[in-house]
Amino acid sequence: MAIDNEKIPFPSDKEIKQEIQKIIAKGMNKKPSFWQYMFTMYREVGFRNVFRDLTEIAFTIVLTIAVFAMFVLSTAEYFSWTALDVYTFIFCFSPVIYFVIVFFFFICQKQKPAFEVEMTCKYNVYQLAAFRMFMFSIFAMLANGVIIFWLATEFSIHFPFAFLLSVASLFLFAAAFLYVLLYVPTKSGKIALFISWIAANLFLSYMNSYVYQAFLLNVPYFIYIIIGMAAMYIYVHQLKLFFVKTNIKGVL
Amino acid sequence: MLIVDHVSKYYGNFIALENVHLQFDNGIYGLLAPNGAGKTTLMKMLVTLIFPTKGEIRYNGENIIHLGSKYRELLGYLPQQFGYYKHYTPAKYLLYLSALKGISKHEAKEKIPELLKLVGLEDVMHKKMRKFSGGMIQRVGIAQALLNDPKILILDEPTAGLDPTERARFRKLLTQLANNRIIILSTHIVSDVESIANEIIMIKDKTILYKKPIRELCQLLSGRIYETAADFQDAEIFRKRFATISEKQENGQMIFRFVSDEQPNENWKSVEPTLEDVFLHVYGEGALA
Ligand SMILES: Nc1ncnc2c1ncn2[C@@H]1O[C@H](COP(=O)(O)OP(=O)(O)O)[C@@H](O)[C@H]1O
Ligand SMILES: [Mg+2]
Numbered sequence: 001m002a003i004d005n006e007k008i009p010f011p012s013d014k015e016i017k018q019e020i021q022k023i024i025a026k027g028m029n030k031k032p033s034f035w036q037y038m039f040t041m042y043r044e045v046g047f048r049n050v051f052r053d054l055t056e057i058a059f060t061i062v063l064t065i066a067v068f069a070m071f072v073l074s075t076a077e078y079f080s081w082t083a084l085d086v087y088t089f090i091f092c093f094s095p096v097i098y099f100v101i102v103f104f105f106f107i108c109q110k111q112k113p114a115f116e117v118e119m120t121c122k123y124n125v126y127q128l129a130a131f132r133m134f135m136f137s138i139f140a141m142l143a144n145g146v147i148i149f150w151l152a153t154e155f156s157i158h159f160p161f162a163f164l165l166s167v168a169s170l171f172l173f174a175a176a177f178l179y180v181l182l183y184v185p186t187k188s189g190k191i192a193l194f195i196s197w198i199a200a201n202l203f204l205s206y207m208n209s210y211v212y213q214a215f216l217l218n219v220p221y222f223i224y225i226i227i228g229m230a231a232m233y234i235y236v237h238q239l240k241l242f243f244v245k246t247n248i249k250g251v252l
Numbered sequence: 253m254l255i256v257d258h259v260s261k262y263y264g265n266f267i268a269l270e271n272v273h274l275q276f277d278n279g280i281y282g283l284l285a286p287n288g289a290g291k292t293t294l295m296k297m298l299v300t301l302i303f304p305t306k307g308e309i310r311y312n313g314e315n316i317i318h319l320g321s322k323y324r325e326l327l328g329y330l331p332q333q334f335g336y337y338k339h340y341t342p343a344k345y346l347l348y349l350s351a352l353k354g355i356s357k358h359e360a361k362e363k364i365p366e367l368l369k370l371v372g373l374e375d376v377m378h379k380k381m382r383k384f385s386g387g388m389i390q391r392v393g394i395a396q397a398l399l400n401d402p403k404i405l406i407l408d409e410p411t412a413g414l415d416p417t418e419r420a421r422f423r424k425l426l427t428q429l430a431n432n433r434i435i436i437l438s439t440h441i442v443s444d445v446e447s448i449a450n451e452i453i454m455i456k457d458k459t460i461l462y463k464k465p466i467r468e469l470c471q472l473l474s475g476r477i478y479e480t481a482a483d484f485q486d487a488e489i490f491r492k493r494f495a496t497i498s499e500k501q502e503n504g505q506m507i508f509r510f511v512s513d514e515q516p517n518e519n520w521k522s523v524e525p526t527l528e529d530v531f532l533h534v535y536g537e538g539a540l541a
Contacts, residue, residue: 045351049352114335116329116335117331117335120301120329121349122324122352122354128352
Protein backbone atom coordinates (compact mmCIF):
# COMPACT_ATOMS: atom_id res chain seq x y z
CA MET A 1 0.00 0.00 0.00
CA ALA A 2 1.38 3.39 -0.97
CA ILE A 3 1.86 5.93 1.78
CA ASP A 4 -0.06 9.07 1.06
CA ASN A 5 0.29 11.92 3.53
CA GLU A 6 -2.47 13.99 2.00
CA LYS A 7 -5.22 11.47 2.66
CA ILE A 8 -6.50 10.33 5.98
CA PRO A 9 -6.81 6.57 5.65
CA PHE A 10 -10.36 5.56 6.33
CA PRO A 11 -11.37 1.91 6.31
CA SER A 12 -13.61 0.79 3.50
CA ASP A 13 -17.03 -0.68 4.24
CA LYS A 14 -15.56 -4.10 3.71
CA GLU A 15 -12.77 -3.48 6.18
CA ILE A 16 -15.21 -2.12 8.77
CA LYS A 17 -17.40 -5.21 8.38
CA GLN A 18 -14.38 -7.43 8.69
CA GLU A 19 -13.15 -5.75 11.84
CA ILE A 20 -16.60 -5.98 13.43
CA GLN A 21 -16.75 -9.66 12.62
CA LYS A 22 -13.34 -10.11 14.15
CA ILE A 23 -14.40 -8.42 17.38
CA ILE A 24 -17.60 -10.45 17.59
CA ALA A 25 -15.67 -13.65 16.96
CA LYS A 26 -13.22 -12.75 19.73
CA GLY A 27 -16.02 -11.97 22.14
CA MET A 28 -17.84 -15.20 21.40
CA ASN A 29 -14.70 -17.23 21.55
CA LYS A 30 -15.37 -19.08 24.78
CA LYS A 31 -13.88 -22.52 24.50
CA PRO A 32 -16.35 -25.24 25.45
CA SER A 33 -15.22 -27.58 28.19
CA PHE A 34 -14.09 -31.11 27.52
CA TRP A 35 -17.33 -32.56 28.80
CA GLN A 36 -19.47 -30.14 26.83
CA TYR A 37 -17.52 -31.00 23.74
CA MET A 38 -17.90 -34.72 24.36
CA PHE A 39 -21.59 -34.33 24.89
CA THR A 40 -22.15 -32.16 21.81
CA MET A 41 -20.15 -34.61 19.82
CA TYR A 42 -22.11 -37.55 21.09
CA ARG A 43 -25.33 -35.71 20.20
CA GLU A 44 -24.21 -34.58 16.75
CA VAL A 45 -22.17 -37.53 15.61
CA GLY A 46 -23.85 -40.36 17.50
CA PHE A 47 -22.44 -43.63 18.73
CA ARG A 48 -23.09 -45.41 15.48
CA ASN A 49 -20.76 -43.18 13.55
CA VAL A 50 -18.16 -43.01 16.26
CA PHE A 51 -17.87 -46.78 16.36
CA ARG A 52 -18.29 -47.81 12.79
CA ASP A 53 -15.99 -50.79 13.12
CA LEU A 54 -17.85 -52.12 16.10
CA THR A 55 -17.74 -55.74 14.99
CA GLU A 56 -14.01 -55.61 14.49
CA ILE A 57 -13.55 -54.01 17.87
CA ALA A 58 -15.74 -56.62 19.53
CA PHE A 59 -13.74 -59.31 17.80
CA THR A 60 -10.50 -57.83 19.08
CA ILE A 61 -11.81 -57.69 22.62
CA VAL A 62 -13.09 -61.25 22.63
CA LEU A 63 -9.76 -62.41 21.27
CA THR A 64 -7.82 -60.47 23.90
CA ILE A 65 -9.91 -61.81 26.73
CA ALA A 66 -9.63 -65.34 25.38
CA VAL A 67 -5.84 -65.08 25.23
CA PHE A 68 -5.87 -63.71 28.76
CA ALA A 69 -8.00 -66.47 30.14
CA MET A 70 -5.85 -69.11 28.48
CA PHE A 71 -2.77 -67.52 29.91
CA VAL A 72 -4.13 -67.33 33.42
CA LEU A 73 -5.59 -70.82 33.40
CA SER A 74 -2.51 -72.46 31.93
CA THR A 75 -0.13 -70.77 34.36
CA ALA A 76 -2.45 -71.52 37.24
CA GLU A 77 -1.79 -75.19 36.67
CA TYR A 78 1.98 -74.88 36.78
CA PHE A 79 2.42 -72.35 39.50
CA SER A 80 0.33 -72.03 42.54
CA TRP A 81 -0.51 -68.38 42.30
CA THR A 82 -0.66 -66.48 45.50
CA ALA A 83 -2.95 -63.51 45.95
CA LEU A 84 0.13 -61.33 45.66
CA ASP A 85 0.95 -62.76 42.26
CA VAL A 86 -2.57 -62.02 41.13
CA TYR A 87 -2.32 -58.41 42.24
CA THR A 88 0.92 -58.06 40.35
CA PHE A 89 -0.69 -59.60 37.34
CA ILE A 90 -3.61 -57.20 37.55
CA PHE A 91 -1.42 -54.14 37.85
CA CYS A 92 0.77 -55.23 34.99
CA PHE A 93 -1.86 -56.36 32.53
CA SER A 94 -4.80 -54.03 33.13
CA PRO A 95 -3.82 -51.72 30.25
CA VAL A 96 -3.60 -54.54 27.72
CA ILE A 97 -7.19 -54.42 26.53
CA TYR A 98 -7.04 -50.65 26.22
CA PHE A 99 -3.78 -50.77 24.31
CA VAL A 100 -4.98 -53.40 21.89
CA ILE A 101 -8.20 -51.56 21.03
CA VAL A 102 -6.60 -48.16 20.64
CA PHE A 103 -3.66 -49.43 18.66
CA PHE A 104 -5.94 -51.39 16.40
CA PHE A 105 -8.09 -48.32 15.94
CA PHE A 106 -5.16 -46.15 14.86
CA ILE A 107 -3.99 -48.72 12.36
CA CYS A 108 -7.50 -48.77 10.90
CA GLN A 109 -7.59 -44.98 10.68
CA LYS A 110 -4.48 -44.73 8.65
CA GLN A 111 -5.74 -47.19 6.09
CA LYS A 112 -9.02 -45.39 5.60
CA PRO A 113 -9.48 -44.42 1.98
CA ALA A 114 -11.53 -41.37 2.88
CA PHE A 115 -8.94 -39.98 5.30
CA GLU A 116 -8.58 -36.63 3.53
CA VAL A 117 -12.28 -35.88 3.44
CA GLU A 118 -12.79 -36.99 7.02
CA MET A 119 -9.89 -34.84 8.20
CA THR A 120 -11.56 -31.72 6.84
CA CYS A 121 -14.96 -32.30 8.43
CA LYS A 122 -16.07 -30.39 11.51
CA TYR A 123 -15.32 -33.45 13.61
CA ASN A 124 -12.15 -34.85 12.17
CA VAL A 125 -10.20 -37.98 12.89
CA TYR A 126 -8.54 -36.48 15.98
CA GLN A 127 -11.76 -35.51 17.67
CA LEU A 128 -13.26 -38.88 16.88
CA ALA A 129 -10.11 -40.49 18.19
CA ALA A 130 -10.37 -38.59 21.47
CA PHE A 131 -14.00 -39.58 21.83
CA ARG A 132 -13.27 -43.19 21.05
CA MET A 133 -10.23 -43.38 23.29
CA PHE A 134 -12.26 -42.00 26.13
CA MET A 135 -14.98 -44.56 25.54
CA PHE A 136 -12.38 -47.29 25.15
CA SER A 137 -10.82 -46.43 28.48
CA ILE A 138 -14.20 -46.62 30.18
CA PHE A 139 -14.86 -49.89 28.42
CA ALA A 140 -11.44 -51.30 29.29
CA MET A 141 -12.05 -50.34 32.91
CA LEU A 142 -15.30 -52.27 32.96
CA ALA A 143 -13.85 -55.24 31.09
CA ASN A 144 -11.03 -55.35 33.63
CA GLY A 145 -13.65 -55.26 36.34
CA VAL A 146 -15.29 -58.35 34.92
CA ILE A 147 -12.00 -60.19 34.61
CA ILE A 148 -11.02 -59.26 38.16
CA PHE A 149 -14.42 -60.32 39.41
CA TRP A 150 -13.80 -63.70 37.86
CA LEU A 151 -10.25 -63.84 39.24
CA ALA A 152 -11.65 -63.07 42.67
CA THR A 153 -13.72 -66.23 42.49
CA GLU A 154 -10.64 -68.31 41.60
CA PHE A 155 -8.13 -66.75 43.96
CA SER A 156 -8.44 -65.27 47.35
CA ILE A 157 -8.14 -61.62 46.42
CA HIS A 158 -9.96 -58.60 47.65
CA PHE A 159 -12.13 -57.32 44.78
CA PRO A 160 -12.37 -53.58 45.60
CA PHE A 161 -8.64 -53.34 46.13
CA ALA A 162 -7.86 -55.29 42.99
CA PHE A 163 -10.24 -53.15 40.98
CA LEU A 164 -8.73 -49.94 42.28
CA LEU A 165 -5.29 -51.25 41.43
CA SER A 166 -6.47 -52.00 37.93
CA VAL A 167 -8.04 -48.57 37.41
CA ALA A 168 -4.92 -46.78 38.62
CA SER A 169 -2.74 -48.88 36.38
CA LEU A 170 -5.03 -48.47 33.36
CA PHE A 171 -5.13 -44.69 33.53
CA LEU A 172 -1.45 -44.37 34.34
CA PHE A 173 -0.72 -46.33 31.23
CA ALA A 174 -3.35 -44.51 29.15
CA ALA A 175 -1.91 -41.14 30.14
CA ALA A 176 1.60 -42.30 29.25
CA PHE A 177 0.31 -43.72 26.00
CA LEU A 178 -1.35 -40.45 25.04
CA TYR A 179 1.85 -38.65 25.85
CA VAL A 180 3.75 -40.90 23.47
CA LEU A 181 0.99 -40.50 20.90
CA LEU A 182 1.28 -36.73 21.05
CA TYR A 183 5.02 -36.32 21.23
CA VAL A 184 6.69 -39.40 19.80
CA PRO A 185 6.02 -39.59 16.10
CA THR A 186 6.94 -43.21 15.36
CA LYS A 187 4.73 -46.24 15.60
CA SER A 188 7.54 -48.19 17.24
CA GLY A 189 7.53 -45.63 20.03
CA LYS A 190 3.99 -46.63 20.89
CA ILE A 191 4.77 -50.32 20.87
CA ALA A 192 7.95 -49.66 22.83
CA LEU A 193 5.98 -47.97 25.58
CA PHE A 194 3.68 -50.94 25.86
CA ILE A 195 6.47 -53.48 25.92
CA SER A 196 8.49 -51.49 28.41
CA TRP A 197 5.46 -51.14 30.69
CA ILE A 198 4.98 -54.89 30.81
CA ALA A 199 8.70 -55.60 30.94
CA ALA A 200 9.38 -53.10 33.70
CA ASN A 201 6.57 -54.48 35.83
CA LEU A 202 7.55 -58.09 35.28
CA PHE A 203 11.19 -57.29 35.83
CA LEU A 204 10.44 -55.54 39.09
CA SER A 205 8.17 -58.30 40.29
CA TYR A 206 10.56 -61.14 39.45
CA MET A 207 13.85 -59.56 40.33
CA ASN A 208 12.73 -58.04 43.51
CA SER A 209 9.35 -59.48 44.07
CA TYR A 210 9.35 -58.91 47.79
CA VAL A 211 9.90 -55.18 47.60
CA TYR A 212 7.68 -54.77 44.58
CA GLN A 213 4.75 -56.56 46.14
CA ALA A 214 5.32 -54.93 49.46
CA PHE A 215 5.17 -51.66 47.63
CA LEU A 216 2.03 -52.56 45.74
CA LEU A 217 0.28 -53.80 48.85
CA ASN A 218 1.53 -51.44 51.48
CA VAL A 219 0.48 -48.39 49.60
CA PRO A 220 -2.78 -47.53 51.29
CA TYR A 221 -6.14 -47.40 49.53
CA PHE A 222 -6.42 -43.69 49.40
CA ILE A 223 -3.04 -43.37 47.70
CA TYR A 224 -4.36 -45.61 44.94
CA ILE A 225 -7.46 -43.46 44.74
CA ILE A 226 -5.27 -40.39 44.43
CA ILE A 227 -3.01 -42.04 41.87
CA GLY A 228 -6.05 -43.20 39.94
CA MET A 229 -7.65 -39.76 40.00
CA ALA A 230 -4.42 -38.01 39.07
CA ALA A 231 -3.86 -40.39 36.18
CA MET A 232 -7.43 -39.85 34.99
CA TYR A 233 -6.99 -36.10 35.23
CA ILE A 234 -3.78 -36.15 33.18
CA TYR A 235 -5.43 -38.48 30.73
CA VAL A 236 -8.45 -36.23 30.17
CA HIS A 237 -6.20 -33.20 30.00
CA GLN A 238 -4.20 -34.80 27.21
CA LEU A 239 -7.30 -35.95 25.42
CA LYS A 240 -8.32 -32.30 25.29
CA LEU A 241 -5.30 -31.57 23.14
CA PHE A 242 -6.93 -33.64 20.45
CA PHE A 243 -9.80 -31.18 20.34
CA VAL A 244 -7.69 -28.09 20.32
CA LYS A 245 -5.16 -29.15 17.75
CA THR A 246 -6.18 -29.44 14.15
CA ASN A 247 -3.45 -31.79 13.24
CA ILE A 248 -0.96 -33.49 15.43
CA LYS A 249 2.30 -34.50 13.94
CA GLY A 250 2.89 -38.18 13.94
CA VAL A 251 -0.29 -39.38 15.60
CA LEU A 252 -1.31 -41.17 12.46
CA MET B 253 -12.61 -13.13 3.49
CA LEU B 254 -9.84 -15.64 3.16
CA ILE B 255 -6.25 -14.44 3.01
CA VAL B 256 -3.19 -16.48 2.17
CA ASP B 257 -0.52 -14.34 3.75
CA HIS B 258 2.96 -14.82 2.29
CA VAL B 259 2.80 -18.57 2.56
CA SER B 260 5.60 -20.96 1.66
CA LYS B 261 5.46 -24.73 1.76
CA TYR B 262 8.50 -26.95 1.84
CA TYR B 263 8.47 -30.72 1.76
CA GLY B 264 11.74 -31.32 3.53
CA ASN B 265 14.23 -29.50 1.36
CA PHE B 266 11.93 -29.40 -1.62
CA ILE B 267 10.23 -26.07 -2.18
CA ALA B 268 6.67 -26.63 -3.38
CA LEU B 269 5.42 -23.05 -3.02
CA GLU B 270 7.24 -19.86 -2.17
CA ASN B 271 5.78 -16.62 -0.86
CA VAL B 272 2.21 -17.06 -2.06
CA HIS B 273 -0.02 -14.11 -1.33
CA LEU B 274 -3.71 -14.29 -2.20
CA GLN B 275 -7.02 -12.84 -1.15
CA PHE B 276 -10.41 -14.42 -1.74
CA ASP B 277 -13.83 -12.82 -1.55
CA ASN B 278 -17.04 -14.52 -2.60
CA GLY B 279 -16.86 -15.75 -6.16
CA ILE B 280 -15.32 -18.44 -8.33
CA TYR B 281 -11.55 -18.70 -8.59
CA GLY B 282 -9.92 -20.94 -11.13
CA LEU B 283 -6.52 -22.22 -10.09
CA LEU B 284 -5.10 -22.93 -13.50
CA ALA B 285 -1.66 -24.48 -13.81
CA PRO B 286 -0.04 -27.60 -15.22
CA ASN B 287 0.58 -30.73 -13.16
CA GLY B 288 3.21 -30.36 -10.49
CA ALA B 289 2.79 -26.59 -10.18
CA GLY B 290 1.59 -26.79 -6.58
CA LYS B 291 -2.20 -26.56 -6.90
CA THR B 292 -2.89 -29.49 -4.60
CA THR B 293 -0.33 -28.22 -2.11
CA LEU B 294 -2.07 -24.85 -1.94
CA MET B 295 -5.49 -26.44 -1.59
CA LYS B 296 -4.37 -28.82 1.14
CA MET B 297 -3.15 -25.83 3.10
CA LEU B 298 -6.48 -24.09 2.56
CA VAL B 299 -8.30 -27.06 4.10
CA THR B 300 -5.75 -27.49 6.96
CA LEU B 301 -4.61 -30.92 5.81
CA ILE B 302 -1.06 -29.60 5.75
CA PHE B 303 0.38 -26.49 7.34
CA PRO B 304 2.38 -23.68 5.75
CA THR B 305 6.10 -23.77 6.44
CA LYS B 306 6.08 -19.97 6.48
CA GLY B 307 3.27 -17.45 6.62
CA GLU B 308 -0.32 -18.11 7.60
CA ILE B 309 -3.82 -18.37 6.19
CA ARG B 310 -6.52 -16.27 7.82
CA TYR B 311 -10.28 -16.36 7.62
CA ASN B 312 -11.91 -13.11 8.73
CA GLY B 313 -8.68 -12.16 10.39
CA GLU B 314 -8.02 -15.38 12.30
CA ASN B 315 -5.52 -18.08 11.55
CA ILE B 316 -7.47 -21.03 10.18
CA ILE B 317 -5.38 -23.50 12.17
CA HIS B 318 -6.47 -21.83 15.39
CA LEU B 319 -10.07 -21.68 14.26
CA GLY B 320 -9.98 -25.46 14.00
CA SER B 321 -13.41 -27.04 13.86
CA LYS B 322 -15.05 -23.63 13.57
CA TYR B 323 -13.27 -23.23 10.26
CA ARG B 324 -13.83 -26.78 9.08
CA GLU B 325 -17.53 -26.31 9.73
CA LEU B 326 -17.56 -23.79 6.86
CA LEU B 327 -15.55 -25.98 4.55
CA GLY B 328 -16.46 -28.19 1.61
CA TYR B 329 -13.57 -30.10 0.10
CA LEU B 330 -13.15 -32.45 -2.79
CA PRO B 331 -9.64 -33.95 -2.75
CA GLN B 332 -7.87 -34.79 -5.96
CA GLN B 333 -8.20 -38.47 -5.08
CA PHE B 334 -11.62 -38.80 -3.57
CA GLY B 335 -11.58 -41.81 -1.27
CA TYR B 336 -14.70 -43.82 -0.57
CA TYR B 337 -15.86 -47.08 0.91
CA LYS B 338 -16.64 -49.60 -1.82
CA HIS B 339 -19.35 -51.36 0.12
CA TYR B 340 -21.19 -48.12 0.92
CA THR B 341 -24.01 -46.62 -1.08
CA PRO B 342 -23.78 -42.89 -1.88
CA ALA B 343 -26.71 -42.24 0.45
CA LYS B 344 -25.06 -44.09 3.33
CA TYR B 345 -21.68 -42.48 2.72
CA LEU B 346 -23.18 -39.01 2.67
CA LEU B 347 -25.12 -39.76 5.83
CA TYR B 348 -21.91 -40.79 7.54
CA LEU B 349 -20.09 -37.65 6.41
CA SER B 350 -23.07 -35.51 7.50
CA ALA B 351 -22.59 -36.84 11.00
CA LEU B 352 -18.90 -35.88 10.95
CA LYS B 353 -19.91 -32.47 9.67
CA GLY B 354 -22.27 -32.06 12.61
CA ILE B 355 -25.44 -32.03 10.48
CA SER B 356 -28.49 -33.48 12.18
CA LYS B 357 -29.80 -36.75 10.85
CA HIS B 358 -33.14 -35.21 10.08
CA GLU B 359 -31.60 -32.42 8.02
CA ALA B 360 -29.21 -34.82 6.30
CA LYS B 361 -32.02 -37.13 5.25
CA GLU B 362 -33.66 -34.23 3.45
CA LYS B 363 -30.51 -32.82 1.95
CA ILE B 364 -28.87 -35.98 0.64
CA PRO B 365 -31.45 -36.94 -2.01
CA GLU B 366 -31.53 -33.31 -3.16
CA LEU B 367 -27.79 -33.19 -3.62
CA LEU B 368 -27.56 -36.56 -5.30
CA LYS B 369 -30.24 -35.42 -7.71
CA LEU B 370 -28.27 -32.26 -8.36
CA VAL B 371 -25.30 -34.33 -9.53
CA GLY B 372 -27.47 -36.80 -11.41
CA LEU B 373 -27.07 -39.80 -9.13
CA GLU B 374 -30.63 -40.09 -7.82
CA ASP B 375 -31.14 -43.44 -9.56
CA VAL B 376 -28.14 -45.09 -7.94
CA MET B 377 -28.23 -43.51 -4.50
CA HIS B 378 -28.92 -46.89 -2.89
CA LYS B 379 -26.48 -48.86 -5.03
CA LYS B 380 -23.10 -49.84 -3.66
CA MET B 381 -20.31 -47.69 -5.02
CA ARG B 382 -18.18 -50.71 -5.90
CA LYS B 383 -19.36 -50.70 -9.52
CA PHE B 384 -19.38 -46.95 -10.02
CA SER B 385 -17.42 -45.33 -12.86
CA GLY B 386 -14.78 -42.69 -12.13
CA GLY B 387 -17.20 -39.97 -13.16
CA MET B 388 -19.89 -41.25 -10.80
CA ILE B 389 -17.48 -41.38 -7.87
CA GLN B 390 -16.37 -37.86 -8.69
CA ARG B 391 -19.99 -36.72 -8.58
CA VAL B 392 -20.47 -38.36 -5.19
CA GLY B 393 -17.43 -36.33 -4.15
CA ILE B 394 -18.96 -33.11 -5.43
CA ALA B 395 -22.23 -33.83 -3.62
CA GLN B 396 -20.33 -34.61 -0.42
CA ALA B 397 -18.51 -31.28 -0.57
CA LEU B 398 -21.83 -29.42 -0.67
CA LEU B 399 -23.44 -31.21 2.28
CA ASN B 400 -22.95 -28.45 4.82
CA ASP B 401 -23.71 -25.60 2.41
CA PRO B 402 -20.08 -24.50 2.75
CA LYS B 403 -18.97 -20.88 2.74
CA ILE B 404 -15.65 -22.03 1.36
CA LEU B 405 -15.70 -24.67 -1.33
CA ILE B 406 -12.37 -26.14 -2.38
CA LEU B 407 -12.40 -28.50 -5.35
CA ASP B 408 -9.18 -30.14 -6.49
CA GLU B 409 -9.52 -31.07 -10.15
CA PRO B 410 -13.26 -31.66 -9.84
CA THR B 411 -13.81 -32.34 -13.53
CA ALA B 412 -11.35 -35.24 -13.73
CA GLY B 413 -13.24 -38.24 -15.04
CA LEU B 414 -16.34 -36.27 -16.03
CA ASP B 415 -17.61 -36.49 -19.59
CA PRO B 416 -18.43 -33.30 -21.57
CA THR B 417 -22.12 -33.28 -20.56
CA GLU B 418 -21.22 -33.78 -16.91
CA ARG B 419 -18.64 -31.03 -17.15
CA ALA B 420 -21.21 -28.63 -18.56
CA ARG B 421 -23.66 -29.55 -15.82
CA PHE B 422 -20.96 -29.09 -13.21
CA ARG B 423 -20.11 -25.61 -14.48
CA LYS B 424 -23.77 -24.65 -14.34
CA LEU B 425 -23.99 -25.95 -10.78
CA LEU B 426 -21.00 -23.87 -9.71
CA THR B 427 -22.39 -20.65 -11.15
CA GLN B 428 -25.62 -21.29 -9.23
CA LEU B 429 -23.66 -21.67 -6.03
CA ALA B 430 -21.26 -18.81 -6.54
CA ASN B 431 -22.93 -15.73 -5.21
CA ASN B 432 -22.55 -16.18 -1.48
CA ARG B 433 -19.44 -18.24 -1.05
CA ILE B 434 -15.81 -18.62 -2.00
CA ILE B 435 -15.29 -21.32 -4.60
CA ILE B 436 -11.77 -22.31 -5.55
CA LEU B 437 -11.28 -25.00 -8.14
CA SER B 438 -8.07 -26.25 -9.60
CA THR B 439 -7.64 -27.58 -13.06
CA HIS B 440 -5.16 -27.81 -15.86
CA ILE B 441 -7.94 -27.64 -18.43
CA VAL B 442 -8.67 -24.15 -19.68
CA SER B 443 -12.28 -24.80 -20.71
CA ASP B 444 -13.21 -25.86 -17.15
CA VAL B 445 -12.84 -22.33 -15.89
CA GLU B 446 -12.98 -20.19 -19.03
CA SER B 447 -16.68 -19.42 -18.87
CA ILE B 448 -17.29 -19.42 -15.12
CA ALA B 449 -14.36 -18.10 -13.10
CA ASN B 450 -14.41 -14.54 -11.82
CA GLU B 451 -10.68 -14.70 -11.52
CA ILE B 452 -7.93 -16.98 -12.75
CA ILE B 453 -4.92 -17.74 -10.60
CA MET B 454 -1.82 -18.98 -12.34
CA ILE B 455 1.08 -20.55 -10.48
CA LYS B 456 4.49 -20.50 -12.04
CA ASP B 457 7.95 -21.13 -10.63
CA LYS B 458 6.48 -22.00 -7.19
CA THR B 459 4.62 -18.75 -6.80
CA ILE B 460 1.58 -16.83 -8.03
CA LEU B 461 2.17 -15.38 -11.46
CA TYR B 462 -1.27 -13.87 -12.06
CA LYS B 463 -4.54 -13.45 -10.23
CA LYS B 464 -6.78 -11.59 -12.61
CA PRO B 465 -10.16 -11.73 -14.29
CA ILE B 466 -10.01 -13.52 -17.63
CA ARG B 467 -10.54 -10.31 -19.59
CA GLU B 468 -7.50 -8.69 -17.98
CA LEU B 469 -5.39 -11.77 -18.55
CA CYS B 470 -6.28 -11.73 -22.21
CA GLN B 471 -5.40 -8.05 -22.43
CA LEU B 472 -1.85 -8.99 -21.50
CA LEU B 473 -1.50 -10.45 -24.96
CA SER B 474 -3.77 -8.01 -26.72
CA GLY B 475 -2.52 -7.24 -30.23
CA ARG B 476 0.20 -9.87 -29.97
CA ILE B 477 -1.64 -12.98 -31.09
CA TYR B 478 -1.51 -13.82 -34.76
CA GLU B 479 -3.14 -16.54 -36.71
CA THR B 480 -2.57 -18.01 -40.12
CA ALA B 481 -3.59 -21.00 -42.15
CA ALA B 482 -1.13 -23.32 -43.83
CA ASP B 483 -1.25 -26.48 -45.85
CA PHE B 484 -0.29 -29.68 -44.15
CA GLN B 485 2.93 -29.98 -46.12
CA ASP B 486 4.08 -26.57 -44.90
CA ALA B 487 3.27 -27.26 -41.30
CA GLU B 488 6.75 -28.46 -40.41
CA ILE B 489 8.35 -25.30 -41.77
CA PHE B 490 6.01 -23.18 -39.67
CA ARG B 491 6.78 -25.10 -36.55
CA LYS B 492 10.47 -24.56 -37.14
CA ARG B 493 10.33 -20.89 -38.04
CA PHE B 494 7.82 -19.54 -35.57
CA ALA B 495 7.26 -20.05 -31.90
CA THR B 496 3.75 -21.27 -32.39
CA ILE B 497 1.63 -21.59 -29.28
CA SER B 498 -1.12 -23.69 -30.75
CA GLU B 499 -2.24 -25.39 -33.88
CA LYS B 500 -5.45 -27.01 -34.94
CA GLN B 501 -7.02 -28.52 -38.02
CA GLU B 502 -9.81 -26.73 -39.79
CA ASN B 503 -11.29 -27.56 -43.22
CA GLY B 504 -8.29 -29.60 -44.24
CA GLN B 505 -5.81 -26.90 -43.29
CA MET B 506 -3.65 -26.19 -40.30
CA ILE B 507 -4.38 -23.06 -38.28
CA PHE B 508 -1.39 -21.77 -36.36
CA ARG B 509 -1.44 -19.22 -33.58
CA PHE B 510 1.56 -17.55 -32.12
CA VAL B 511 2.68 -14.61 -30.05
CA SER B 512 4.68 -11.79 -31.55
CA ASP B 513 5.26 -8.16 -30.76
CA GLU B 514 4.88 -7.24 -34.42
CA GLN B 515 3.15 -8.64 -37.44
CA PRO B 516 5.66 -10.84 -39.31
CA ASN B 517 3.94 -10.56 -42.69
CA GLU B 518 0.58 -9.84 -44.31
CA ASN B 519 -0.58 -13.44 -44.25
CA TRP B 520 -0.74 -13.42 -40.48
CA LYS B 521 -3.78 -11.75 -39.12
CA SER B 522 -4.09 -10.28 -35.65
CA VAL B 523 -6.72 -12.01 -33.48
CA GLU B 524 -8.24 -11.59 -30.05
CA PRO B 525 -6.29 -13.48 -27.39
CA THR B 526 -8.10 -16.24 -25.51
CA LEU B 527 -7.43 -17.71 -22.09
CA GLU B 528 -5.94 -20.70 -23.82
CA ASP B 529 -3.44 -18.44 -25.58
CA VAL B 530 -2.41 -17.01 -22.24
CA PHE B 531 -2.09 -20.46 -20.71
CA LEU B 532 -0.03 -21.81 -23.58
CA HIS B 533 2.08 -18.70 -23.71
CA VAL B 534 2.84 -18.91 -20.00
CA TYR B 535 3.39 -22.64 -19.74
CA GLY B 536 4.14 -23.71 -23.32
CA GLU B 537 7.46 -24.96 -24.59
CA GLY B 538 8.53 -21.52 -25.74
CA ALA B 539 7.26 -19.84 -22.59
CA LEU B 540 8.90 -16.49 -22.19
CA ALA B 541 7.43 -15.46 -18.87
N1 LIG C 1 4.20 -35.01 0.25
C1 LIG C 1 5.08 -34.55 -0.64
N2 LIG C 1 6.40 -34.72 -0.45
C2 LIG C 1 7.31 -34.24 -1.33
N3 LIG C 1 7.00 -33.57 -2.45
C3 LIG C 1 5.70 -33.38 -2.71
C4 LIG C 1 4.67 -33.85 -1.83
N4 LIG C 1 3.46 -33.48 -2.35
C5 LIG C 1 3.74 -32.84 -3.49
N5 LIG C 1 5.06 -32.76 -3.73
C6 LIG C 1 5.73 -32.09 -4.86
O1 LIG C 1 5.30 -30.74 -4.86
C7 LIG C 1 5.09 -30.30 -6.18
C8 LIG C 1 3.68 -29.77 -6.31
O2 LIG C 1 2.78 -30.84 -6.23
P1 LIG C 1 1.22 -30.65 -6.25
O3 LIG C 1 0.85 -29.63 -5.24
O4 LIG C 1 0.59 -31.98 -6.12
O5 LIG C 1 0.98 -30.07 -7.73
P2 LIG C 1 -0.32 -30.06 -8.63
O6 LIG C 1 -1.50 -30.36 -7.76
O7 LIG C 1 -0.36 -28.68 -9.21
O8 LIG C 1 -0.16 -31.09 -9.68
C9 LIG C 1 5.38 -31.48 -7.10
O9 LIG C 1 6.67 -31.33 -7.61
C10 LIG C 1 5.29 -32.67 -6.18
O10 LIG C 1 6.17 -33.69 -6.61
MG1 LIG D 1 -2.88 -31.77 -7.92
